[in-house]
Amino acid sequence: MSWIDISVGIAVALVSDELLGWVDRLAKWLVRRNARRAPKHIADRLEEEWLAHLASAPGKISWLLFAIDCRRAAYVLSHQEHLSHVSPLVPLFVRLLDLFLTLLTLACLLPIIMLIAIAIRVEGNGPIFCYEERVGCGGRLFYALTFRTTHVDRPNVVVKALGAQGRRFTMVGRLLVRLNLVQLPWLLNVLLGEMSLVGPIPLRPQYAHRLCSIFPGYELRHSVRPGITGFAQIHWYEDVAVDSRKMAELDLFFVRNYSVHLVAAVMFGTVRLAFREYFNKAA
Amino acid sequence: MGRNRDVQEPRISLQALRVLNAFVADVNQELAGADVARVSGLASGTLYPILLRFEAAGWLKSHWENLEPSEVGRPRRRLYRLTTAGAVRASEILSEFASRVLA
Numbered sequence: 001m002s003w004i005d006i007s008v009g010i011a012v013a014l015v016s017d018e019l020l021g022w023v024d025r026l027a028k029w030l031v032r033r034n035a036r037r038a039p040k041h042i043a044d045r046l047e048e049e050w051l052a053h054l055a056s057a058p059g060k061i062s063w064l065l066f067a068i069d070c071r072r073a074a075y076v077l078s079h080q081e082h083l084s085h086v087s088p089l090v091p092l093f094v095r096l097l098d099l100f101l102t103l104l105t106l107a108c109l110l111p112i113i114m115l116i117a118i119a120i121r122v123e124g125n126g127p128i129f130c131y132e133e134r135v136g137c138g139g140r141l142f143y144a145l146t147f148r149t150t151h152v153d154r155p156n157v158v159v160k161a162l163g164a165q166g167r168r169f170t171m172v173g174r175l176l177v178r179l180n181l182v183q184l185p186w187l188l189n190v191l192l193g194e195m196s197l198v199g200p201i202p203l204r205p206q207y208a209h210r211l212c213s214i215f216p217g218y219e220l221r222h223s224v225r226p227g228i229t230g231f232a233q234i235h236w237y238e239d240v241a242v243d244s245r246k247m248a249e250l251d252l253f254f255v256r257n258y259s260v261h262l263v264a265a266v267m268f269g270t271v272r273l274a275f276r277e278y279f280n281k282a283a
Numbered sequence: 284m285g286r287n288r289d290v291q292e293p294r295i296s297l298q299a300l301r302v303l304n305a306f307v308a309d310v311n312q313e314l315a316g317a318d319v320a321r322v323s324g325l326a327s328g329t330l331y332p333i334l335l336r337f338e339a340a341g342w343l344k345s346h347w348e349n350l351e352p353s354e355v356g357r358p359r360r361r362l363y364r365l366t367t368a369g370a371v372r373a374s375e376i377l378s379e380f381a382s383r384v385l386a
Contacts, residue, residue, distance in 0.1 A: 042335070045361070048359060049316060050316075050327070052360040053316045057317070066326075066327050070327050070331075071328070072328025072329075073328045073329075077331065077332050080332060080335075080336065
């Protein structure tokens, strides 16, 4: 055996030892992450319970398989908790539909998104995106992305001093508002699994908290991912006189009757409204 | 666990039968999730929803093992055992299943 064989043998042993050491960390990280996907009130318990289970698994491959399968457990538990009245396949199918349509839309709109991003950067200092905290599925908070429409270096005092209406908005920002494109980056939230194409409006935490205290059972709206469009939103668009009580009822109706059929109906409803709006403007 | 499932009888699948079977060998034994997984041969994605469903139905009860994780160098295990009601229903269900299979 030559010294080259011995060196290669030692190198392989060292690399495999290093990789196996990382499996341990990766499995624990996966378990913790998957436990957070379970309903909030049992997440801490499951994390500790699963980490204890992991410690008793025989080998490194079993560790990884166990950790990965905890994602399925978290999904089923979350489903049992929030959407036990529908088949577990419905949210899965909707998620696949979301991914397919979002990737398709993003691919088509990529040049426009790039153009908007460049325009925002060229107009002035500041980030391209803004993010706001919203309540997502299971009551978990996430950051909803929007294009930045306002000057970052122009505080309210300066805006008041300038006096003219809209000075706080950038030129690109005003255009984006007029074209209803400010929330286009919500598609990225859909891709990340924080939002869906169809679902209740993503609410700010304080607003969601207030509505939940006013309307009993309103927490049910957090059983599904918030959406870019939704059952309540298209009703509101048809009749802006719809008040928050009616919106709450529509959100709850949507969750109680959650199905692929209803999601598809809202999608078609939204497309119909968009076309009607376009032709009304054109006329 | 589920707000509206507390009074409902949990759904019994073949996997659920295997979980019950792991407990009925000795109704007083306390099993951790890993023990049940070993006896029943179920993966975590199937096992834990069933354990929590049975616990919500009052068939199982659970508690943390009584030790300090820092002293033993591992997280605490959650131990499950059958309740009286659970033991009765488990033996009824398993014997009904056995009679159907043997019939």
